[in-house]
Amino acid sequence: MAKILIVDDSSTSRDILTRLIGSAHDLTEAASGQEALDTLSCGNYDLVILDLLMPGKGGTEVLGELAARGSDVPVIVVTADIQNSTKARVRALGAAGLVTKPLRKEALESAIAAALLPAALLPAAPLPVLEPFLKDAFEELMNIAIGKAAEVLGTMLRSHIDLSVPSIELMSAEGLTARFSKEGSDKLAAIEMRCAGGLDASIELIFTSKDATKLADCVMGEEAKGKPDRDSMRSGALCEVGNIVINAVLGTISNVLGIEMSYTVPSYLEGGAMALVSEISLATRGVILLVRARFAVADLRIDGDIALFLSLLSFEDLARMMRDSKAMP
Numbered sequence: 001m002a003k004i005l006i007v008d009d010s011s012t013s014r015d016i017l018t019r020l021i022g023s024a025h026d027l028t029e030a031a032s033g034q035e036a037l038d039t040l041s042c043g044n045y046d047l048v049i050l051d052l053l054m055p056g057k058g059g060t061e062v063l064g065e066l067a068a069r070g071s072d073v074p075v076i077v078v079t080a081d082i083q084n085s086t087k088a089r090v091r092a093l094g095a096a097g098l099v100t101k102p103l104r105k106e107a108l109e110s111a112i113a114a115a116l117l118p119a120a121l122l123p124a125a126p127l128p129v130l131e132p133f134l135k136d137a138f139e140e141l142m143n144i145a146i147g148k149a150a151e152v153l154g155t156m157l158r159s160h161i162d163l164s165v166p167s168i169e170l171m172s173a174e175g176l177t178a179r180f181s182k183e184g185s186d187k188l189a190a191i192e193m194r195c196a197g198g199l200d201a202s203i204e205l206i207f208t209s210k211d212a213t214k215l216a217d218c219v220m221g222e223e224a225k226g227k228p229d230r231d232s233m234r235s236g237a238l239c240e241v242g243n244i245v246i247n248a249v250l251g252t253i254s255n256v257l258g259i260e261m262s263y264t265v266p267s268y269l270e271g272g273a274m275a276l277v278s279e280i281s282l283a284t285r286g287v288i289l290l291v292r293a294r295f296a297v298a299d300l301r302i303d304g305d306i307a308l309f310l311s312l313l314s315f316e317d318l319a320r321m322m323r324d325s326k327a328m329p
Contacts, residue, residue: 001025002046002116007036007062008078009054017049017078020105021112033057037065045073047115052079052090063093074115078103092271127287128315130170137322139168141252142291142306149248153241157218162296171288176307177273179290190269191242195250198259199318202309203249205242205293209270211302212238218297235268242266245293249306257321286311 004021007030008014014029021027028045030036034057036048048066052059059077066075074096079086087098097111130138142165150163171179180188189212190204207215212234219237220230227233243266254261291306310318 004047005030005039005045006049008051016103020103020108033062036062048073048075050075050077052077063095067094076111076115127170127172134319134322141256145249145252149245152244159297164294165291167292169290171290176288180273191239192267192269193246194264195261197261199261200314203246204307205245206305206307214300215302239266239268257325287315
């Protein structure tokens, strides 16, 4: 039994959380962000379930103060705000999980279990097999998509661009973070978009901070140097590139498989690998199709990764659609 602090200014929301969690854990309530911080200062807790929008000290302020204190108590954020920028912000502030309202018992229980169990002890879900046919078919899809993206980027930059797809592999969220750590990629930049409909997934275009800067400089040109808002221009430029590449990928999947999808607008993220790993993969123990893409712009070579985050069910759906599609090679 874990000791859990529920933080929400709404007594109704606190009652709902209490009812959903039931008697499985020892529950304490706080009606404000400040009350939560005071309570945490006076006692030991295993988990905090935190509402994001509260009067006074809100959820993001509580997360920030806990991080400043060096707190190692995991925090699950509960919110009705489903914007990618919000999810990225709470992940960057160290939230262990995020559950959207209206609350579902299964999603809440899954988030609590994942937050309470140390990452090293989480059961390793076996990765599905990427069959040779599926690997070849997905490589063909990516080459078509990357070719379209290169054409659009070349027009935008007024320069010939070579985009290639040297490798595709299937991995877990843990494998992805280990990969970047092994490569010494401590600080990363990513552009993320979500799709829903025929395929539910999250897709990120990921660069090292160094390569992201090189690519952004190519897009912005000489006139951006020395401007006071250069950082915002940089994130805007990368979002533009990400929008082109990710739309090309999702559009190709949609066209070839004959499915309809809706996309979110791109969000710009920065941080370590763990901050960029989609909660789709963390919460569902899902899988990642990782595509290593190489951008050759003028005399620059820029390496990036296209990470398609899928739940196991979504991966199985994608594999089935690719097998059934008459348009696949």
